[in-house]
Amino acid sequence: MMTLTRLGMPFAVSFGVVAATTGLYLANVWIKRKSVDKAASLLFLATLGVLTWVIAERYIAAGRPPFKTLFESLVLFGWSVAIVYVAVERFYRLALLGALTSVFVLGIMTYAVLKRDVDIISLPAALQSGWFVPHVVVYFVGYAALFLGAALAVIYLIRPQATVTFTNLRGTKVVPYAHLMHTVVKFGFVLISVGLVIGALWAKSAWGDYWVWDPKENWSLITWLMYIIYLHVRTSPGWKEKHSAWLLIGGFAAVIFTYLGMNMLPTADQSAHVYQ
Amino acid sequence: MFGTLGIHPGERIMAGSAEQASGDRASSPPEPAEKSSPQEAARAPSKQDWKSNYARALRWCGVAALAGWGTEHMLLAAGVDPSWFPKVLLAAGAGLAVFAFVAVRKNPRRMGELLVSNPLIVSVLSLITLATIAGTLIPQRIEPAAFDRAYGSAAGFMRALHLDDIFHSLWLSGLVALMATALVAIAIKRWPWTFPKWGYVAAHLGPVVILFGGVFGQIDGIKGRVDLEVGRSAQEMVTHDWRTGEMNRIALPFAIRLDDFRIESHDPVYRVFVFKHTGSHDDNDSFEPVVAISPTEQSGQRVPIENGFSLQVDAYKDGPAAEGVERHMVQVAGVELPVNPGQAYQIGDRYVRVGAYYPHFTFDIASKSVSNASDQPINPALQVEIRLGGPQGDVEYAGWLFANMPGFSMSGHQDGTRKEGVPVYRHEGGGQQGPSLTLSVFSGAERLDGRELTTVPGRHTLAFGDGKYVAVFRIRDSEAKNYYSKLSIVKDGQALESREIFVNDPYSYGGFTFYQANFDPRNLRYSGIDVVRDPGLLFAYAGLVLMLLGVLHIFYLRTIGRRKAAAT
Numbered sequence: 001m002m003t004l005t006r007l008g009m010p011f012a013v014s015f016g017v018v019a020a021t022t023g024l025y026l027a028n029v030w031i032k033r034k035s036v037d038k039a040a041s042l043l044f045l046a047t048l049g050v051l052t053w054v055i056a057e058r059y060i061a062a063g064r065p066p067f068k069t070l071f072e073s074l075v076l077f078g079w080s081v082a083i084v085y086v087a088v089e090r091f092y093r094l095a096l097l098g099a100l101t102s103v104f105v106l107g108i109m110t111y112a113v114l115k116r117d118v119d120i121i122s123l124p125a126a127l128q129s130g131w132f133v134p135h136v137v138v139y140f141v142g143y144a145a146l147f148l149g150a151a152l153a154v155i156y157l158i159r160p161q162a163t164v165t166f167t168n169l170r171g172t173k174v175v176p177y178a179h180l181m182h183t184v185v186k187f188g189f190v191l192i193s194v195g196l197v198i199g200a201l202w203a204k205s206a207w208g209d210y211w212v213w214d215p216k217e218n219w220s221l222i223t224w225l226m227y228i229i230y231l232h233v234r235t236s237p238g239w240k241e242k243h244s245a246w247l248l249i250g251g252f253a254a255v256i257f258t259y260l261g262m263n264m265l266p267t268a269d270q271s272a273h274v275y276q
Numbered sequence: 277m278f279g280t281l282g283i284h285p286g287e288r289i290m291a292g293s294a295e296q297a298s299g300d301r302a303s304s305p306p307e308p309a310e311k312s313s314p315q316e317a318a319r320a321p322s323k324q325d326w327k328s329n330y331a332r333a334l335r336w337c338g339v340a341a342l343a344g345w346g347t348e349h350m351l352l353a354a355g356v357d358p359s360w361f362p363k364v365l366l367a368a369g370a371g372l373a374v375f376a377f378v379a380v381r382k383n384p385r386r387m388g389e390l391l392v393s394n395p396l397i398v399s400v401l402s403l404i405t406l407a408t409i410a411g412t413l414i415p416q417r418i419e420p421a422a423f424d425r426a427y428g429s430a431a432g433f434m435r436a437l438h439l440d441d442i443f444h445s446l447w448l449s450g451l452v453a454l455m456a457t458a459l460v461a462i463a464i465k466r467w468p469w470t471f472p473k474w475g476y477v478a479a480h481l482g483p484v485v486i487l488f489g490g491v492f493g494q495i496d497g498i499k500g501r502v503d504l505e506v507g508r509s510a511q512e513m514v515t516h517d518w519r520t521g522e523m524n525r526i527a528l529p530f531a532i533r534l535d536d537f538r539i540e541s542h543d544p545v546y547r548v549f550v551f552k553h554t555g556s557h558d559d560n561d562s563f564e565p566v567v568a569i570s571p572t573e574q575s576g577q578r579v580p581i582e583n584g585f586s587l588q589v590d591a592y593k594d595g596p597a598a599e600g601v602e603r604h605m606v607q608v609a610g611v612e613l614p615v616n617p618g619q620a621y622q623i624g625d626r627y628v629r630v631g632a633y634y635p636h637f638t639f640d641i642a643s644k645s646v647s648n649a650s651d652q653p654i655n656p657a658l659q660v661e662i663r664l665g666g667p668q669g670d671v672e673y674a675g676w677l678f679a680n681m682p683g684f685s686m687s688g689h690q691d692g693t694r695k696e697g698v699p700v701y702r703h704e705g706g707g708q709q710g711p712s713l714t715l716s717v718f719s720g721a722e723r724l725d726g727r728e729l730t731t732v733p734g735r736h737t738l739a740f741g742d743g744k745y746v747a748v749f750r751i752r753d754s755e756a757k758n759y760y761s762k763l764s765i766v767k768d769g770q771a772l773e774s775r776e777i778f779v780n781d782p783y784s785y786g787g788f789t790f791y792q793a794n795f796d797p798r799n800l801r802y803s804g805i806d807v808v809r810d811p812g813l814l815f816a817y818a819g820l821v822l823m824l825l826g827v828l829h830i831f832y833l834r835t836i837g838r839r840k841a842a843a844t
Contacts, residue, residue: 006567118549119568122542125758125779186831193827197820206780208499208791208808210816211490213443215412222412225405229398236394238326267415 007116010057011075014050018078018109021047022102029099040098041089047105048086051079062120067136068127070275074112076136077259078105080144084184088148092180093165096158100151131202135195142191143255146227149185150252153245156181160242178241182234185248189227196220215265216273219258226251332390333399337451341403344450348438358444362494365449369491372453376461391461400455407451411442417518456484475829482823486816493812500526501793506801509533509766513807528807529786535774536762537803539795545752546571546711548589548729550581553744563746571713571749584720585741592713602797604633604658605702606677612702617658620667627666631659635797637678646676653797654754655680656703677701680737715747759795761803777805787811 004012024040054075058066066072085101166175200210230247233239262274379387390396423440424431438445459480469477500513511531515524551563569579571592578586606615608623617633634648637657656679663669679701716726717740727738729749738747760778764771765785775783782791787809794804
């Protein structure tokens, strides 16, 4: 509790909202009522709102984009998952997806509490670049979409018969499950591609090389290649949706390792990219 | 189900059907996907077929990697310098492009079909992925002796497989070359490149253009360091050979002169940081930060810490952040004297030899070695040897002294208390002189202790809770905000151009680009400049753009176009 108050009011409030959202989405899995469903959706929108508030407040307090430390990046990750989910939910309905996503956001926020910053620190010279914000934001929104891909994969493995409804101006219809999985992964893939390219351009202007085989660079390449493999194998003969599901879970595990696992590597001290 | 959702061109080719850039149907609007026609189902290869196709694809990968590995060994045995490898790669690439054309156009049955197939591209990408993973698990391009230490008897074998430099090995290049060949073949297969196919072709040729840029950049490109001091100029840069540890000097067609150098600091922000002792491991204590107290904004407030402890800044006195010259003071037998690293002094009957100075002293448990982690005076340590009488006298004291820990020395006196005769090291400047405050520690309502703290190292800590917590008063941001070098290009004694560069803002002249690389807080007249020439850069960028636009076209633009066509 003390830790939460130390993190400031916006964070404490959003933690509460995320917890409530999670509770409602979990309830929604069992209590299949329209009102619960609607309230849960509204609460997810509120989650997005309060997380935007946390980021905005931090931006003002720090006087710089609040994406430097592990804590700050976790908040951004939570926000990214929320915004991509809210956008997806605008068109697609799948009760379990909201439950899984809200649990994930709650997990991110809890981890952020454990990894909180005791103070806001200034940006070092290398991060003072116009590429900083697009590089980080594009990557995290991409990661968020790839999370949804993996979450859908998990749901598919548990409940292959789950259905997805798609609603737009022309009405509502049931769409193949894999369609949604592929749509979000495609979106995530495009974003991690853009993030990779921005990273290369930035590295060139900061260090003089667009690629230096830094462990973080390598792992973002590994992640990217895994999704390219997915894009190619998913249509191969003999390949089943089940296999795609496992590949997407593996791909997202690589994403998480790229994000958080770098200091486990023996090559980490050669990296300019490790969260302290 | 996936098979019915999207049909990949590669699959059709493998299935021997007519080619048509069908693209990615799953990305089209969520209308129920079309079902495979019975004819298509009949043409679909059996499980046996695709298994054998993967086996064939993997064999091709093996051949490619082996060819690369063999070539590298042969070239090295023939005494060819590794700097020639990019040229070899470029020549091989040209040959492979011809091969791709012949395979697709003249010999589709035996080679072309496999070359453009999913099994091949998936196999080669998987192997490249695995190689990249290996390159993050095995330290790359480290000193050969360190590699031997890390891998013992396996080191020789690993080196023969080039596992110490995977990303520059020709076996990986062989796999990448096979991938590039497949990509070229896929583009050739799509010929003629009519407008609707542009995205597909661009997405697949983009990586080939990037690779060309990378290899071309290695042939004629270079990166080196120029170390300069204000007023000095240099007409050569230094590169470092990781294998031999040798420095090579490379002449520049002009000289660069450092006219001025300055460091911009963040506005000084002071904090009382409270750290919690979280454990000891091999005499090494670990701490984690718990709270940061602003001495101005939270002055006079009781700030709760943990376990009933709280801290209060009673009086805060602002002081100038005097970024002065760094001074080292050593106190021996009651006499304090300023010293410089690397020099010797006679103080009374004692001979004091001052060795190295590490502003950020660290001790590595694993290797039992000391090192300097940064240029910031975070843990200033001075190596001192004191002899009685003169230079040949008996050693009274030899070891490291720590400005932050006056009672502690790394020479055997590790009981944490100050002993008579142990020298005291005081460090000033290099960072801050700054403000001072008095800090009180409370347990519940009871005031336990209070102390005046300044940010001068050695007088800035207050421990409480039986040493479980320690409050440290120091400047918040230890890193420089940015640093700037004013450079001039000089030819025949004539300054041709001048510009200021800083981190993230390089400057180009005559095909070279200059990057602000580093500085030395102990020598503010020094600036490290990286000099880079990369003629392949434009190709790499063009390839990146091509690939990105291509992917966007395949995923989104093409389907929008198709939808529009359907609507009209």
